[in-house]
Amino acid sequence: MKRIFRLPFSRDRMRRDVDTELNFHLEGRIEELVAQGMSRADADAEARRRFGDRANVEAEVEQIDLSTHKRRALRERVDDVRLDVTFALRQLRKSPGFTVVAVVTLALGIGANSAIFSVVNGVLLKPLPYEHSDRIVTINEGAGGDSWNAITFGDYASWKARQTSFEVLGATSGSGPLTLTGVGDPTPISTSRASANYWRAVHIAPARGRYFTDAEDRPGATPAVVVSYAFWQNRLSADPAVVGRSLMLNGTERVVVGVASPDYILYPPAEKIWIPLATPDSKDVDHTDHELSVYGLLKPGMPIERGRSEIAALQRDIAGQFKDAGVASQVRVQSLTDTIIGPQRALVLTLLGAVAIVLLIVCANVANLLIARAAVRRGEIAIRAALGASLARIVAQLLVESLLLGLAGGVLGIGVAAAGVRFLVSSPMSVPRLQDVHMDGAVLAFAFALSTGCAIVFGLLPAVRAARLDLQQTLRDGGRESRGAVRERSRAMLVIGELCLTQVLVIAAGLLIRSAILLQSVSPGFATDNLLVTNIVLPGARYTTDDARETAYQRIGDAVSAVPGVRAVGRTLIAPIHGGGWNCQAWHEGADRNDPSAVSSDVRSADPTFFSAIGAPLLLGRAFTRADVAGGPRVVIVNQTLARKLFGNANPIGRHMGSCMFGADDKPVWLEVVGVSGDMRANGFANEVPSQLYVPTPQFVNGYNAYVIRGTVPVATLLPAIRQAVATVDPALALSAVSTMDDAIGRTLALPRFTMWLLSLLGAIGLILALVGVYGVISYIVTQRTREVGIRIALGANVAGIQWMLVRQGLALGVAGIALGSAVSLIAMRYLQSLIYGVTAHDPLTFGGVALLLIAVAAAASWIPARRATRIDPLAALRAN
Amino acid sequence: MDDLDLIRGTLDLFILKTLTWGPMHGLAILRWIEQITESRLQIEEGALYPALHRMEQKGWLEGEWGVTDGNRRAKYYKLTARGRKHFSARLSLWERYTQAAAMVFSAKGATA
Numbered sequence: 002m003k004r005i006f007r008l009p010f011s012r013d014r015m016r017r018d019v020d021t022e023l024n025f026h027l028e029g030r031i032e033e034l035v036a037q038g039m040s041r042a043d044a045d046a047e048a049r050r051r052f053g054d055r056a057n058v059e060a061e062v063e064q065i066d067l068s069t070h071k072r073r074a075l076r077e078r079v080d081d082v083r084l085d086v087t088f089a090l091r092q093l094r095k096s097p098g099f100t101v102v103a104v105v106t107l108a109l110g111i112g113a114n115s116a117i118f119s120v121v122n123g124v125l126l127k128p129l130p131y132e133h134s135d136r137i138v139t140i141n142e143g144a145g146g147d148s149w150n151a152i153t154f155g156d157y158a159s160w161k162a163r164q165t166s167f168e169v170l171g172a173t174s175g176s177g178p179l180t181l182t183g184v185g186d187p188t189p190i191s192t193s194r195a196s197a198n199y200w201r202a203v204h205i206a207p208a209r210g211r212y213f214t215d216a217e218d219r220p221g222a223t224p225a226v227v228v229s230y231a232f233w234q235n236r237l238s239a240d241p242a243v244v245g246r247s248l249m250l251n252g253t254e255r256v257v258v259g260v261a262s263p264d265y266i267l268y269p270p271a272e273k274i275w276i277p278l279a280t281p282d283s284k285d286v287d288h289t290d291h292e293l294s295v296y297g298l299l300k301p302g303m304p305i306e307r308g309r310s311e312i313a314a315l316q317r318d319i320a321g322q323f324k325d326a327g328v329a330s331q332v333r334v335q336s337l338t339d340t341i342i343g344p345q346r347a348l349v350l351t352l353l354g355a356v357a358i359v360l361l362i363v364c365a366n367v368a369n370l371l372i373a374r375a376a377v378r379r380g381e382i383a384i385r386a387a388l389g390a391s392l393a394r395i396v397a398q399l400l401v402e403s404l405l406l407g408l409a410g411g412v413l414g415i416g417v418a419a420a421g422v423r424f425l426v427s428s429p430m431s432v433p434r435l436q437d438v439h440m441d442g443a444v445l446a447f448a449f450a451l452s453t454g455c456a457i458v459f460g461l462l463p464a465v466r467a468a469r470l471d472l473q474q475t476l477r478d479g480g481r482e483s484r485g486a487v488r489e490r491s492r493a494m495l496v497i498g499e500l501c502l503t504q505v506l507v508i509a510a511g512l513l514i515r516s517a518i519l520l521q522s523v524s525p526g527f528a529t530d531n532l533l534v535t536n537i538v539l540p541g542a543r544y545t546t547d548d549a550r551e552t553a554y555q556r557i558g559d560a561v562s563a564v565p566g567v568r569a570v571g572r573t574l575i576a577p578i579h580g581g582g583w584n585c586q587a588w589h590e591g592a593d594r595n596d597p598s599a600v601s602s603d604v605r606s607a608d609p610t611f612f613s614a615i616g617a618p619l620l621l622g623r624a625f626t627r628a629d630v631a632g633g634p635r636v637v638i639v640n641q642t643l644a645r646k647l648f649g650n651a652n653p654i655g656r657h658m659g660s661c662m663f664g665a666d667d668k669p670v671w672l673e674v675v676g677v678s679g680d681m682r683a684n685g686f687a688n689e690v691p692s693q694l695y696v697p698t699p700q701f702v703n704g705y706n707a708y709v710i711r712g713t714v715p716v717a718t719l720l721p722a723i724r725q726a727v728a729t730v731d732p733a734l735a736l737s738a739v740s741t742m743d744d745a746i747g748r749t750l751a752l753p754r755f756t757m758w759l760l761s762l763l764g765a766i767g768l769i770l771a772l773v774g775v776y777g778v779i780s781y782i783v784t785q786r787t788r789e790v791g792i793r794i795a796l797g798a799n800v801a802g803i804q805w806m807l808v809r810q811g812l813a814l815g816v817a818g819i820a821l822g823s824a825v826s827l828i829a830m831r832y833l834q835s836l837i838y839g840v841t842a843h844d845p846l847t848f849g850g851v852a853l854l855l856i857a858v859a860a861a862a863s864w865i866p867a868r869r870a871t872r873i874d875p876l877a878a879l880r881a882n
Numbered sequence: 883m884d885d886l887d888l889i890r891g892t893l894d895l896f897i898l899k900t901l902t903w904g905p906m907h908g909l910a911i912l913r914w915i916e917q918i919t920e921s922r923l924q925i926e927e928g929a930l931y932p933a934l935h936r937m938e939q940k941g942w943l944e945g946e947w948g949v950t951d952g953n954r955r956a957k958y959y960k961l962t963a964r965g966r967k968h969f970s971a972r973l974s975l976w977e978r979y980t981q982a983a984a985m986v987f988s989a990k991g992a993t994a
């Protein structure tokens with residue numbers, strides 16, 4: 002049975018009760034015995050004898066009563082909570098609109114936050130998988146301004162010989178893909194050259210076998226290869242006897258010595274191989290060829306600053322020794338983490354900031370909803386308080402309601418987060434380690450901490466406020482608001498804060514939308530339609546001379562041109578959009594590479610049909626011809642940008658210039674400018690057009706070339722025929738990186754577009770929430786003012802005037818929020834600078850447009866409830882009180 | 883005759899049975915048992931109270947303070963619905979046990 006009224010528990014009273022009960026027994030017995038004729042003293046003794054050890058009994062009974070009390074108290078507390086939960090659930094069910102809005106807003110905020118947090122956790126916070134990640138550094142040489150270059154063999158060799166701060170210095174070098182034959186069709190495999198020390202610096206225990214030994218890392222050693230885990234799994238079917246197996250790569254047999262750890266992925270792709278760097282000693286004095294990525298493993302306890310200053314000092318020394326070779330005097334030594342994560346930090350932090358803003362807006366909104374709800378429920382709360390519910394019980398009741406909302410939002414938010422993580426991982430963000438990101442325990446904890454934290458923050462304030470009401474006043478008012486002004490002010494502050502945050506968010510989205518549109522409208526400088534790009538690598542083992550390579554490339558070009566449906570074929574070193582060519586200085590006649598007027602340029606090759614095939618205009622002069630042969634006069638075509646930088650407005654045709662082109666005596670040769678081409682985007686869309694120069698393919702032969710192929714029919718359908726045509730020249734050759742130009746452009750735009758979409762989505766969520774917030778405040782004011790409005794209308798006030806009065810209040814909130822938001826954005830958007838293109842961080846158009854948008858939202862959100870106010874029947878409004 | 887020590891666990895059953903007649907205080911319960919058994923059982927009276935309080939904790943009994951005819955405060959115990967159910971269950975168990983015990987003790991000899 003449930004006791005309705007019980008005196009509060011006290012240990013003293015419990016003891017007294019036990020005492021009374023036992024005394025009653027003894028006295029009853031004594032009276033009984035006296036009545037039977039015993040003397041008082043005998044009766045007393047007899048009763049005590051029959052009773053036994055009274056002190057013992059008393060202690061035992063008290064013990065039992067105490068535990069009874071404890072159990073009952075616990076049960077009642079559980080009952081209270083159950084009651085609170087049941088009651089809260091009933092209350093929430095009674096106002097489904099409020100519940101759904103609150104839970105969905107919370108779920109969106111918590112979900113988006115957890116998803117982004119998963120990414121930040123997996124990409125930024127989780128340490129790299131290498132054994133001594135915190136001691137690994139990367140080293141670059143200055144290339145002027147903010148650009149950094151790879152390391153020359155000579156610099157690397159002298160650092161290695163003289164440094165003392167590092168356990169080891171290791172190096173890798175890019176290599177064209179090697180073509181794997183004998184395992185299925187000939188396939189190009191992404192390849193790096195790595196020194197034995199590289200594996201010691203950037204080390205994880207191999208999955209199978211070992212990494213390179215010093216003996217293997219020497220010219221003339223038995224050719225060895227280390228394969229990536231993914232390569233072993235996919236290409237070699239996880240062959241358990243892989244160590245010792247021979248692979249035919251570019252016609253050379255190489256023995257697999259090990260399989261790298263599955264975690265061993267510095268840069269994509271996952272399927273790749275490493276061959277020894279095996280630098281010939283002759284290279285150790287080469288201070289011009291920037292080819293090496295250098296990794297250092299600091300000695301234990303050695304601060305990175307020491308390593309940095311030591312390498313800097315060594316490099317200044319080298320630069321002093323080789324003044325004429327153009328050796329860089331600046332070096333950059335940074336931690337591996339900074340190297341890998343650095344470029345994406347701005348993006349990830351922007352996303353994190355954006356979702357944090359959304360979560361703040363969410364919390365403000367739910368707090369707003371709860372304050373409004375507490376106002377509506379003043380009557381109910383006052384009655385409960387009058388019936389004797391304590392302040393603590395009422396606050397607990399309201400808190401349970403908030404907690405339920407928070408938890409429901411949290412649970413739903415985890416669903417949103419799981420979907421969000423899947424979306425982010427499958428996105429084209431080229432963020433390292435993104436592929437490994439998944440929801441984990443930390444993220445779940447984060448989501449629940451957020452949801453309960455939010456619930457307490459937005460639940461406690463209105464709960465305490467609602468429970469502290471002046472009871473008599475409230476009951477006398479019939480539950481109507483009598484302190485409306487205070488309440489309105491705090492809600493107004495919340496809405497202004499919300500609008501301010503929304504302004505910041507939408508401006509960020511606006512800037513990204515503007516830059517995405519600008520990027521889209523950038524002209525690539527050539528015709529992109531129906532254009533196929535593919536690379537072909539010629540194995541050095543079989544194509545040993547420049548002549549053999551150039552001949553093969555020309556024959557391939559001729560064969561592909563003959564394919565029906567192919568309209569034009571051109572060849573270059575690296576196709577536009579697909580990345581930079583060789584980075585060399587270019588200087589005009591009479592100067593040299595160290596001349597202040599020398600221009601850092603992007604050097605590529607072009608065959609006679611390249612410019613016509615790709616559809617880039619030749620503004621002056623001529624294209625190359627088949628007469629521009631290896632031994633012939635050295636000629637060059639410059640792009641507009643380089644022509645302007647080197648020759649100003651003068652006609653450059655027939656003038657001479659120098660670059661990293663050498664004659665038979667290894668001395669730089671002068672190149673005659675024979676043409677000026679239009680500017681083409683070289684490396685994606687967002688990067689400025691570099692100064693470019695093109696030299697004839699026979700005068701700049703490489704082991705890899707790119708073909709641009711334009712079709713008269715959809716060019717992707719020609720691919721089988723193109724492969725056949727290539728096979729007629731050499732059946733062991735493979736086409737690599739096959740893609741249409743439109744797809745390649747799409748890929749370079751994917752990241753900015755994705756960022757834009759994500760921020761637009763968050764901005765839209767912010768806008769909707771702000772709309773709900775403003776709407777809530779204004780419709781609350783309208784409800785509170787029903788009587789006043791009724792009187793005004795009864796007195797003949799202008800309906801439009803009343804509407805305007807209410808809308809004006811909403812607009813005032815809007816203007817305050819926007820002013821604050823714009824001020825914050827002026828500072829905050831500076832952090833966005835690296836992510837936007839073509840607009841400044843304070844783009845007035847975006848700021849103005851977003852301000853107008855938010856004003857419109859505030860106006861709309863106030864107009865809807867304002868219209869309702871003017872439909873009030875004055876009689877009903879007056880009678881309602 | 884020798885006093886019979888109360889067999890362990892049966893005190894609870896006696897109390898429950900006694901209270902089926904209506905709410906009583908501790909002394910009245912004892913008196914009732916003495917009367918029915920013609921004082922053949924020797925109960926250590928003090929043991930009654932821990933038993934009562936324990937059964938109160940279990941929810942079989944409910945204690946309530948009242949006033950006797952002699953105008954004195956006494957704690958009356960009342961059987962709850964749960965207590966009644968528990969008693970009938972234990973009683974049938976007890977009956978089956980005593981019957982079985984009686985069969986054993988009254989056996990004349992082995993028949994097999």
